[in-house]
Amino acid sequence: MELTPLLNKQLKTPLYMQLYQYIKKEIETGGISPGTLLPPIRHLCEHLQLSKNTVESAYQQLTAEGYTESMPRICIKVLPLEKTLMPPSQLKVHTNREPKETEQSSAATYDFKYGDIDLSHFPFKTWRRCLQNALDSEDHDLFLYGDHKGDFGLRSELAKYLFQARGVRCVPEQIVICSGTQNAVGLLCQLLSMNGRLVAAENPGYDGVRSVFLNHGCAIQPIGLETDGINLSQLAASRAKLVYITPSHQFPYGMVLPIQKRLKLLEWASRENVYIIEDDYDSEFRYQGRPIPSLKALDKKENVIYLGTFSKSFLPAARLSYIVLPSKLADEFQEKLGRYSQSASPIIQKAMFLFMKEGFFERHIRKMKKVYQEKHKTLISAIKTHFGNDMEIIGEKAGLHILMKTGRRARDLIHKAEKLGVKVYQVSDFWLEPHESSSSIVMAGFGGLSAAEIEEGISILRKAWLSSSKQER
Amino acid sequence: MELTPLLNKQLKTPLYMQLYQYIKKEIETGGISPGTLLPPIRHLCEHLQLSKNTVESAYQQLTAEGYTESMPRICIKVLPLEKTLMPPSQLKVHTNREPKETEQSSAATYDFKYGDIDLSHFPFKTWRRCLQNALDSEDHDLFLYGDHKGDFGLRSELAKYLFQARGVRCVPEQIVICSGTQNAVGLLCQLLSMNGRLVAAENPGYDGVRSVFLNHGCAIQPIGLETDGINLSQLAASRAKLVYITPSHQFPYGMVLPIQKRLKLLEWASRENVYIIEDDYDSEFRYQGRPIPSLKALDKKENVIYLGTFSKSFLPAARLSYIVLPSKLADEFQEKLGRYSQSASPIIQKAMFLFMKEGFFERHIRKMKKVYQEKHKTLISAIKTHFGNDMEIIGEKAGLHILMKTGRRARDLIHKAEKLGVKVYQVSDFWLEPHESSSSIVMAGFGGLSAAEIEEGISILRKAWLSSSKQER
Incomplete structure (x- = not known):
């Protein structure tokens, strides 16, 4: 442990006494608990730039008063106090909601x-090996901040996967790796300067994303659902310039937006210059019927911002998600958010890249x-x-x-x-x-x-x- | 690989022909590259809910026309085309700034x-072992989303560390783990509903954080520096209710805010009801003089929001940072951002916890x-x-x-x-x-x-x- 008291040479109280008083008070208020070993004199001298004498005197005083005892090899151990002293008042937090x-x-x-x-059924062994291989890498960049949009290899694998599995055509430069869908939506709110603006969203819909919009100062225009998904006339009437939608598997109702409605939606978006955020969160798991390509796959006019996640298809603990940006927005992202560091760990990203590249993901x-x-x-x-x-x-x-x-x-x-x-x-x-x-x-x-x-x-x-x-x- | 074409039973063109046309076009436009193995017939049937006959016919047509060839064990391989065909136009992105x-x-x-x-000098072996131990854990929660504020053990270790090294007194409930300083500041902008509001910041200062404020719709009031740090009278004149500051090591000038100025700053913040974001990004590395406790350590009235990071003291690639919230804000965080998933991987967090707990971090x-x-x-x-x-x-x-x-x-x-x-x-x-x-x-x-x-x-x-x-x- 280290101690960082505020010592003042200008005061009349000598430094050793200030140090002694600080430690004594911490012991009394529970900041330093019984059984703790105080830092060796040499360390504390170095850390606080004090002479050996000063620290020694402070420690001797504490031991003399029974707060501490000397141990073999110059260790100083804190002793239990007779009476329980109150911890400092600022340490109380009302955490009624947390552990519930x-x-x-x-x-x-x-x-x-x-x-x-x-x-x-999770391939723990393979995933461990991928992580191990990532850690064994000679590539120093892997241990620094990494590419601000995410590992290029992983983005390339994603581009391939999204084309094959979801019909999405994109290049790695359009992909931004994020640490979860909410992180992704937060970045999009910033990219699109959404504060004070209107977002249309399915109602009912995913509250986790809705709260991100609200916290970015957006107003939500709720759009009702029909048996085949979002109500397009309500949507058109909303005049929103951004829509958040779950077309492949409406959350929470589960309907799939049929192709005719998809095309209508896209046509409207292109005509009205609207961006659609397509959250394709669990499209991998369909049990009936033929898979419908994602909205993004049909998006000729580049109105669709595609969101995907590894949380359902792989592992929530990877905390990896991704955005596919229309190419005009990819440039704007660079301009506006180009100084942001990537928030997903390069190590996890590299492991995920290896996992995909070797065919394990498929x-x-x-x-x-x-x-x-x-x-x-x-x-x-x-x-x-x-x-x-x-x-x-x-x-x-x-x-x-x-x-x-x-x-x-x-x-x-x-x-x-x-x-x-x-x-x-x-x-x-x-x-x-x-x-x-x-x-x-x-x-x-x-x-x-x-x-x-x-x-x-x-x-x-x-x-x-x-x-x-x-x-x- | 998988393919997800849009097939339509209502069309006059038979399904096998639609599938053939889709694959042919993808090969011509480079969406499917030479050497690719097309999905086995059985897989594609299952995926697209088509009969074996349909897929077989499409594949036979492609092979007949020289786009593909049959391989042993029913694999279908894509052949190179004679002339290079243009990739689809939407795949072009102006990425002039990216690789530079x-x-x-x-x-x-x-x-x-x-x-x-x-x-x-990085202890790769130890860190690998900590990651390995985290992965070997029997705790299933480690592989899901994890606690939304971050691993409780890690937050407890941080509370101890911050007390010892920086004089910060806090409980784990006040700590929120984030994936980088910019991620942390983004959350704070949401927590404090900063959009449209004024933030005072040292000028010069860290542009990476300034851009987060700007992208959240804040206005920045630049505050000049004196030889001993931020100009307090300029700050008071700004009327800002939020200040972002690097008191332990001004970025980029490097001066340390002296104790007298710290106390004045805190007194002003308490009187004017201002929140101070203290970015203590590299306080671990001081080469001269005695360490000064952090602003947060002196913060009796709870005006200071403390930011720390493992990027300098440990490894940027961990992508781990943390906020220490005043207790009133800890409650508000729960209320307003309680639905957010944690953005740092629980696996990395657990490894970091083990690394700290075993004394390796110190x-x-x-x-x-x-x-x-x-x-x-x-x-x-x-x-x-x-x-x-x-x-x-x-x-x-x-x-x-x-x-x-x-x-x-x-x-x-x-x-x-x-x-x-x-x-x-x-x-x-x-x-x-x-x-x-x-x-x-x-x-x-x-x-x-x-x-x-x-x-x-x-x-x-x-x-x-x-x-x-x-x-x-």
Whole structure:
């Protein structure tokens, strides 16, 4: 440990006494705890530019008064105090909200938490090897700040992948690596000078991104959904020059925007000079029908800003996401945000590059499609078995979550499920304003649970919900 | 690879023909390059939900026309085209600014680049082991999103470290881990709803942070420097409610704000209800005099928001920085930014936690202090030897860079040095507006060079500058 007291040579109090008083006070107020070894005299002299004599005198005084004791090899150990002294008042923080969520979710036996992924099929060994290889690199740049837009190799691999998997044609220069979707949207708000401006967004929609817009001083114009996705006439009426949308798998409802609507949307955007942020967050996992190319793939006039993430398709802990910018915006990015350092670690980026380059990513996606499809099938069939027609399932074609709709209050259902150790989630935050639809819907993510856990979880839900509904009657 | 064409059953053109046309066009325009293996029929059927027959017919047509050839084990390989076809027009991006910097700096033999650190003393083995241990963890949360404020263990270690090294008293709940200083300042702009508001900042000062403020819609009020740091009367006159300052080691001038001025600044901030962002970016490395506690350490009224980074003290590639929030702002952070995911990887955070917990960080800092002090001494004495009184050295008490001031134009000096393979840097960007002082100053970072390289680099500078100054006469 080191100590950094404020010592003043001008004062009448000698330096050794100032040092002694500082340490004594820290011991009394809990800043230095019992059992701590004070820094060796030599270190403290060097650190504080004091003479050996000064530090020695301060230490001797402390030991003489019983605050510390001398140990073999010139160590000074802090002793426990008789009475407990109050810690300094500024150390109190009201952290009522912080530990809550973690505690609750760890208590649940079956947690249908959205955002959890399947770790049992994750190729830990391969990923470790990629990280190891990245760390073994001779390339010194890997240990500095790295390219401000992200590792060029990774961006090249992404360009290939996005073309093959999503029909997106782009060059690495259009890609910016970010550390998560919210980080990406924050950069876009800055790039597009969004503060004080209007953003149209699906309602319900992803609250995590909406809060980024709001925190950047944007106003949100909520746009309703139809059975086939965003309401285009409402959108046109909004006069917004930026739209945030999840066309491949609407969040949270799960519908896929059909091709006709995509083309109409693009035509409108081009005519009205609107930018569309397409959040393609989990398009990898589709279980029915033919994949539709991303909006960006159809975007001839360059109105679409494409967002993707490795959080669903790979690992949330990589904290890697990406933006594909229209080429005119790629230049503006350079101009306006060119001085920003990259926020994702070059080491993780390099490992991800190796993982993609060697073909592991493609293989992983292919495997996970099957794994999630299996889980998804299990979930749907368990719900049908246990609830029959009492439960409507929403958004069952794709992704890592579904919505369940009943005629009953979601809050009660969530509470009852939790009592039996099953966590399902409310959806009300996805609406910009409180909305009646949300009150009877619960959300269930299934990525992190095994098929057996899913079955067991749903059967417990039946117990929790059906038995109590009988009591209610 | 996968392909995601837009296929339409309603069209008269049969699906196999649509698929064939799509692939053919991609080959012609360079979207699919020669040598590529097309996806196995089975995969493509599954991916596009097509019959085996459809895909087979499309592939046969391509092979019949010489675009592809069949390979053993049902692989289809793309063949090179006779004539080079133009890539699609939207793939062109004007990237004139991107590769420039990298090319230039890699060409230099001695690059006095600010931001480079000493990697030859970096404990790669230990750091690898910490990363390995983090990856071996059984804790599943480590592979998901992690705590939104950052790993609790790391925040606890930081709280201890900041108390010992910088006199900052805080609890982990006040600390937010970020991925770099600019990321941190971006979050603060959102937390404090800074858009449209005034920020006072040292002028000259760190342009990287200034651009974050500007991109968040802030106006910058430049505050001049005196020989002992920021001009307090100018600051008071600015009426700004937020100040960004580098008191421990002014960037780029290097002066240390003396204790009297610190106390005055804090008193003013408390009286006027101003938040001070203290950027303590490289306070670890001081070579003269006694360390002064951070502003935050003296901040009884909680007006100081403290920023720190691991980029100088540890490794830029960790992309880890941190904010210490006053406790009232810690609550507001939870309220306003509580839905944000953490942007630093939980894996890197855990490794950093282990590195600190086992005492390696403290040992590393102690070692690096000596290493940089040695380099710094070499640099100063080389400049004195080669330039004598012709060169003024600015900011020589601390940090990883110095400024050199001559009577001559910095632009010419930089150009002449570069011709002989030595890179030094201009400082004009640090001023908000063009300023005459900047025209005769060059910046030299020394963290990334060895003592021998520093000596050699400076002796080349003499050749470059003195010989040419003779020619000029």
